[in-house]
Amino acid sequence: MKRSNIWQRNLAANIGIGFLVILLLFYLLLIGLFLDPVLRDLFPDREPASVFNSILLYYFMFDLFIRYMMQGLPTFDIESFLHLPVKRSSVVHFMMFRSGLNLLNFLPMLVFVPFALTGLAAVYSSLQVFGWILSMIFLIFMNNFIATYLKRQLVSKAWITGLAGLALIVIAVLDGFGFIKLTNISGLIFDNLAKQPLLCLIPFVLMGLAYLLQYFFLLARMYPEEIIRRKTYDVSDIPRIKYLESMGLTGDLIMLEMKLWWRHKRTKSMIYLLPLFVLYGFFFYPMPQYKNQWGFLVFVGIFMSGGLMMNYLNYAFGYESNYFDGILTRKIDMSRYIRAKMTIGMLICTFCYFITIPYVFFGWHILFINTVTYLFNIGFLSFLLLFMATYNKMRMDLSKSSSFNYQGVSAMNWLVLLPAFLLPVIIFLPFSLLGMKYVGLSIIGLIGISGFLFRKYWIRQITGSFFARKYIMAEGFRGN
């Protein structure tokens, strides 16, 4: 029996995503082509090739980090091969070959190759450039195999991921202040790789070793249950909270949501991302060039207190894909269900806001900006996000995905939200140009407060949209 056709249903979305992918490829190519003149401009006294080489080590460390987080294990369907008359070693080679086809392995080439042909070719001979490109290819694939190996070894240790990321940031900051000079080491390594094409054998051997490491690791663990380690969770991880229990249905729903977040890798890793959202300010507040860019500081404020809330509310219903039918058929008052979601979103936002209060260290205006943007977030953005969430029908299967898996997240969804993020900046700018910065900020805050006062109206609108869209959402979440 033919049910509705997924491709047909999502044609518009697919065209949108396809367009975005092409745009991304185009941008990368542009970066590759114009990196040489840009670097020449930024560092007039250094060769672009040597500048580029000095940051490559960081690039590869960052690449490894990103891969570790995002790259899936290519082993999920191993079971469907095991009973076939195929040699086990062939299955492993095939699995690894397939992991090599990852887009992440080819995207960097869009930058590396054009830059090699421009920036590098200005200093080195074509043979040397060729050797350098080969080295890059080998190192990219080395990272590919190391990342999946690490992932299998350290399955879902979210704190290790966080620690590694933090270490990377700390090293980069120390480098920036001149305490350590990893850039020098990086320059040394990659300059020499460019000077002596034969040295590309070293990356080649490293790649081979990484391949063999993973090959033998997999060969020794050919049973799916050994490769995909099931993490055992502590079932009494979340204590009973008397206060929530006394709140009735709303409290029960909040409790349920807390368990959902804590008991899935993907959502749990989001919790570990919290510092990233809140530390955002540290990158910008100390920089003198942003001191007077208040419009930009407004954006930073929106993002810091609203970033995590956005992650939650935008997919508030999608997170419950696996049991959405259950929610719809149980005795759950849907307007209270919506209100519970809203409450959680606002609590997350409020929590993030409180963490940002110490930024007052950088000036009272920072606190003022962050306060009005917080009000805007809970009084306006929160309702808009939950309203938009009723238009999100992408299934999100939390039980299957690893941390940082973005299945169920569509780029279109984010594009729609961009104006909402820029709105407060747009409101602010005219006042700023007239020299009435605080008036502009106050208006942003007032919009938030009045939106919050009309929350009953908003909840009614969202509930209405929810009822109108629930069949479409449920069908999407079922995923058939």
Next chain:
Amino acid sequence: MTINDHIMITAKNLTKVYSGTTVLDITDLLIPVGESFGLVGNNGAGKTTFFRLILDLIRPQTGLVTSKEKNVAGREDWKNYTGSYLDRNFLIDYLTPEEYFEFNGRIHGLSKEDIAQFMESMMDFFNDEVLGKKKFIRDLSRGNQQKIGVAAALMADPEVLILDEPFNSLDPSSQIRLKNMLNKLKKEKQVTMMISSHDLNHVTEVCDRIAILEKGIIVKDLKTTESTLKELQSYFAV
């Protein structure tokens, strides 16, 4: 007492179309209060589609389903007295069975004691494989997940019970226990039941009335008698 007081669920001119194919077409179906209605049919006959329509999970092309004389679409009152389990999309799989029953019980306003008593009453059915295992539902076997879903549907004394293939993936003893439980509910509480099954034996043992669904159309509607099983078997014989 009018005749309508005896009717729990009706389906009138109910159709559902997917990509141009009509997968369900029920002109007129009345389910009286306390009747146990069995639905049999091969895969793709439209059993689950029908149940989803009754539970307002999908929108009908035409027609409507009523429960206690009210259209179920867009309403919430039927949820107060309807227990249901269709598939694993009903289970909150990151909870332990205890947490799941507690959540379900609490939304129905059951007290802690009620919930504990309910779990106690399911002890036999669970056969020591579900409760107190310190495991999440997602880590249990299919059969045990099925038991949890069916049990949750029975919580809070529903007046209507809707189960899609409840005997699936249950072991033989559990199948018999479930059959006994359903028969007891029918006798003692006059619960209106709608049960689909691939197992002709079970469905004839539980249901007073059995309909055969084929390509979305009810082709036979039988009162269960001693000859019903034979009739069903000969219908499905190839």
